[in-house]
Amino acid sequence: MDLFLQFLANGLVVGVFYALSALGLTLIFGLMRVVNFAHGEFYMLGGVVGWFVTTYLGLDFFSGLVLVALVMGSFGWAVDRFLIERVRGQGEEPGILLTIGLSIFLVNITLLAVGPAPLKVARAITEGPIFLGPVTITKMRLLAMVIGVALIFAAHAIIHRTRLGSAMRATFQDPMAASLAGIRTKQVYAATFALGCTLSALSGMLLASIYSAQASVGGLVSLKSFVVVILGGMGSFPGAIAGGLLLGVAEALWGGYVATGMVDIIGFLLVILILVLRPQGLFSIRAERA
């Protein structure tokens, strides 16, 4: 029983991390319908920029996090205005090719700039284990979970409570009508992409402070994030959370009771099951569009 509780706790922690790293993707892929294969690289850049600002600029973790948000937000804005805009409205394939190209470019630029070695991001607090009855967890993991949940709620509030959020939802339901109603859709697209990019980067820096930042992590992150988004349903925040937790707990239990060596299999089993039984995902806000 103690063992089960620890597995469950491990799964929930990792699940929140999965949800967090999939948030950026659920915005860009789920709302904007851009199949963003560079998602993992935005995440990776968040960790690497985080390493740079905490190591070379001497910032503490939280100021670093703010600076990373600003830098990567502007970067996302620029990527949308200069790259994604050129292929908008031409179907999904040009976007896929564009983001695959972008991901290769970003990985190799990073390899060139900082090399392939893992990088250490300064931690927000001194690390140490906390014992809750039979369950062990660490301070940094708890903090990362709290920040992660806060980010999820903040992103949800932006989409559902602000004028910009209304403009986003209007634009993605019907770009033509939104533009006729006076919404500057180009700005809205760029803002959404920037927000998605920022969320990916923030989760990248947060998790890099627990694990480590490295130029080559992007591929695995993209893969897991697609699993989470498909499980949860496109563009749905509750879905991303449910998908993340489901994946985290399933992996922890599979790893705990079967074998850790084959743990990646379980995510894809779940995806196949979901696509067969409930193709729109656990939660879906997908509206039929004209």
Place this chain on the structure above:
Amino acid sequence: MYRYVLGCALAAGVAAAAPANAQDSVKIGLVEPLTGSVAYNGKSVVEGAKLAVEQINAKGGVLGKPVELVIEDGQCAPANSVNAVEKLVQKDKVAVLVGAFCSSATAAIMPVAQKYKIPLVTGVSSSAALTEQNNPWFFRAAETDALMAKAFAKILANDLKLKSVAYVGVNDDWGRGGVEEFSRDLSALGVKTAMTEYFDHGTTDFFTLLTKLRAAKPDGIFVAAETQDGSILVKQLQEMGLQSKVFGVGSWATADFINLTGDAAEGIYAAVPYVSSVENPANQDFVKAYEGKYKVKPGKYGAAGYNALNITAQAIARAGGTDAEAIRKALAQTDYKAPNGNYRFTAKGQAYGFDAVLVRIEGATPKVVASAPVEAPQ
């Protein structure tokens, strides 16, 4: 017909161009992972190799010509490594191949080397099966897991007083090989196996595995992992509050591993074929040269690249030309004085005679606990 003629013309052109190139320099092809999850270790091999080439060329090269290193990225993947070798052989016309890092990739390029009849030297790949394939073109200037296990099993069981050991390895042929060899030799000495688990390359969260490990309550934990995975694993071992003795194989005794792992690295043991703190003049010269060039002390892989290139260049010099068969024969006669002892090859192409060391990390530096010569396998 036209196509056939064109093909012949092309082939003739390439053949004519090749000797012209060969006169300028002696080319050695190096296939290492420069991207992907072990890129970081692959880069160290390249650094060591470049240092060796620089030193050889400073002394006038071999056969009166400078040595030229042609480096390709094999990504530790069999398919990419084969492509890299095809390119090195067909386009660059290298005299000898050195590589590839991962045993699975090396296993894939061995038949290619045999097909083109080009000697292949690896300084890293440690899967015991490679030298059992009776490929006369293949030489391994590295330890195997079996040889390391044999050299250290007794020291580990007696000096560390281990009654039960949990085995954790990366889920590939190297990790599985290391776990199997060490568990076999330690079991033979009466050490119980508490648990055996594997994890995938690039895993970041080990809490599930460590939960199982904590429940198994072993005296010692054996880990076969490279820098990236290993440092995260050891950090999380400490975060989970596990007190067992940790010992491992892989690039554990390097400055980068210790820097990444921080306090958690204190007190862990590593069985490595090379560590920079070994005290002998040859090693001190090597460390000085390496540090002067790269501002960091050489680790296991820096030394591996350095040794593989020196062995290769010396064999070419002894062969007196770039004829593949002559180089192969010269390689078999190797008696190379490395910073870590003397390298010779068995009839199967397995190196022996050099020293392996068991180190303990204390005060952020690897201290040599024991040293044992790697003996020729029976």
